[in-house]
Amino acid sequence: MSAKDKFWRKKKVLITGHEGFLGSWLTNALSEYGADICGLDKTLGRPLSVLNGNSKRITAIKGDVANFKLVKTIILQFRPQIIFHLAAEAIVGESLRNPVRTFRTNINGTWNILEASRENGGVEAIVVASSDKAYGTHKNLPYKEDVALRGEHPYDVSKSCTDLLCQTYYKTYTLPVCITRCGNIYGPGDYHFSRLVPDAIRSTLSNKQFVIRSNGKFTRDYIFVKDIVDGYILLAQKLQALELSGEAFNFSNEEPMSVLDLHEKILGIIGKKHLKPRVLDQARFEIPHQYLCSRKACEILGWKGRYSLEKGLKETIEWYREHV
Numbered sequence: 554m555s556a557k558d559k560f561w562r563k564k565k566v567l568i569t570g571h572e573g574f575l576g577s578w579l580t581n582a583l584s585e586y587g588a589d590i591c592g593l594d595k596t597l598g599r600p601l602s603v604l605n606g607n608s609k610r611i612t613a614i615k616g617d618v619a620n621f622k623l624v625k626t627i628i629l630q631f632r633p634q635i636i637f638h639l640a641a642e643a644i645v646g647e648s649l650r651n652p653v654r655t656f657r658t659n660i661n662g663t664w665n666i667l668e669a670s671r672e673n674g675g676v677e678a679i680v681v682a683s684s685d686k687a688y689g690t691h692k693n694l695p696y697k698e699d700v701a702l703r704g705e706h707p708y709d710v711s712k713s714c715t716d717l718l719c720q721t722y723y724k725t726y727t728l729p730v731c732i733t734r735c736g737n738i739y740g741p742g743d744y745h746f747s748r749l750v751p752d753a754i755r756s757t758l759s760n761k762q763f764v765i766r767s768n769g770k771f772t773r774d775y776i777f778v779k780d781i782v783d784g785y786i787l788l789a790q791k792l793q794a795l796e797l798s799g800e801a802f803n804f805s806n807e808e809p810m811s812v813l814d815l816h817e818k819i820l821g822i823i824g825k826k827h828l829k830p831r832v833l834d835q836a837r838f839e840i841p842h843q844y845l846c847s848r849k850a851c852e853i854l855g856w857k858g859r860y861s862l863e864k865g866l867k868e869t870i871e872w873y874r875e876h877v
């Protein structure tokens with residue numbers, strides 16, 4: 554049995570947002586390693602998903618992470634050893650349209666998880682999804698983990714707050730919590746067609762011109778979902794042994810790209826280079842350039858992305874070709 558299987562076998566794991574894009578991949582991986590999973594999500598049974606909903610190792614609860622009574626009851630009754638807190642309003646445009654719902658889910662939801670864990674005790678590791686957006690705009694790139702968190706717009710601020718809440722629950726109450734910060738995650742199973750990669754792939758596969766909201770020159774990290782799942786799992790496994798509580802980790806393959814270049818790459822792989830994009834140049838309240846340094850994750854966790862952009866995109870495109 555591998556060290557991973559040994560660690561996760563029969564481990565009681567609570568995953569919030571387990572039916573989301575990243576949550577589905579993480580839930581599948583941990584159930585394969587033998588963990589007993591309780592998932593909390595406000596939406597169950599999405600039709601377009603990679604989640605293995607038939608696994609006997611997963612108990613799904615439909616509910617709102619911003620409901621403290623519910624969160625507290627789940628933690629009291631299920632007694633998780635490990636918690637992954639992913640549930641969030643994860644779409645920047647939705648956050649602009651619904652700031653209060655975003656703050657309630659992303660901020661109140663996070664303090665519910667932290668506070669219920671503090672009150673109940675017994676949780677060995679909590680891994681919380683922050684984001685590269687938590688950093689806000691900085692001139693010096695790539696972001697390193699110790700630069701200031703200063704989001705300016707609703708999603709970004711909700712993630713700066715999420716992140717700071719984790720830090721205070723460690724510093725004040727020594728809660729074993731650590732934080733992940735990633736750029737744009739892509740891969741099979743992302744049902745959010747407002748996101749660049751799913752939108753660009755779907756448009757191209759259906760011979761439509763891809764519409765770019767920004768000027769196409771914004772720079773971002775793009776990282777394959779399985780590499781991020783590896784990072785989350787490593788972090789939870791090593792949090793106690795390496796005393797990582799209160800730490801944040803960036804995960805990036807350190808190959809930032811412009812939207813136009815990424816789109817060109819997708820066109821090339823699908824073989825439709827003639828489908829030039831339509832550039833609207835209408836993006837508002839978005840950070841123009843952001844990308845992460847992941848040296849800390851490589852050196853401390855021994856994490857390394859396994860997927861080149863080419864390999865990750867090919868796997869993603871094949872999935873959309875089959876499922877959409």
Ligand SMILES: NC(=O)c1ccc[n+]([C@@H]2O[C@H](COP(=O)([O-])OP(=O)(O)OC[C@H]3O[C@@H](n4cnc5c(N)ncnc54)[C@H](O)[C@@H]3O)[C@@H](O)[C@H]2O)c1
Nearest residue numbers: 570572573574575594595617618639640641643682737738
């Ligand atoms: N995908 C990315 O590029 C990316 C990058 C950086 C950080 N993140 C963060 O990672 C996490 C997962 O992102 P994702 O891409 O899987 O997003 P997602 O939207 O696919 O998943 C989020 C899940 O949370 C659930 N949810 C939303 N509000 C809820 C609530 N009030 N109560 C319970 N469940 C609720 C949704 O139903 C969904 O299943 C999020 O916290 C996101 O902010 C994502």
